[in-house]
Amino acid sequence: MLKIIRITFYIVLSLFLLDIFDLFLTKIEFLKAIIYYGILILPIPLLIMEFKANRNLSEPILRKAIPILTIIGLIYLNPLKILFNIATWKTQTVKLINENKGNHKVEFQMKDIGALGYAKRNAEVYYLTKYFYLVLSENYDERNFFGTDWKRIDKNINEIGLK
Incomplete structure (x- = not known):
């Protein structure tokens, strides 16, 4: 289960970053909504599952750092602005x-x-x-x-x- 959420998170994160920087865009509003809602929802359960699965703190720090940095970045970007940016060109x-x-x-x-x-x-x-x-x-x-x-x-x- 953790592996599925991790892979989904990284796909959503990469598509979100490509869309934010106007590098790869879509005209399908449903897909863009899934990406934007996914980036708002997925980091928290992934982070919780990473800490539960690896009680040993010497495990790869990067697995925990990426969701933490994503949450910090989302707070900086303001989740409401992200939600209002779902419309496609x-x-x-x-x-x-x-x-x-x-x-x-x-x-x-x-x-x-x-x-x-x-x-x-x-x-x-x-x-x-x-x-x-x-x-x-x-x-x-x-x-x-x-x-x-x-x-x-x-x-x-x-x-x-x-x-």
Whole structure:
């Protein structure tokens, strides 16, 4: 049981860190919610089980240190901010597409942030699949995309469903 929780925790932790730093994102809100709720819940039972399983304190300290550091980091980040950050970025408009690589695009994206409205960004993204993508740049500058490789399409997607 301890091994299953440990493996699950490390997978959730790695996906959480990739999402926080905008390296690997998903459009599946349910998956993102599982990752964010998992990172809030899993460190405490894992830490308790690590101490119960290894009464000898000379056992690998790293097994106990990672959940402790995770709990400290979550307290620093504020769990409420983490819970309010569960919404995913949704594509409103595909502005440019790379003619050589159809998965490489420049998109206008929005994210629902509750009562504060919507967060907006222009991002250069590379889709690994339909639902998983990498953000290459959030600083869209049209001068960087002049040339023969990029084609302006301005295709309206409207994943949020705004009128």
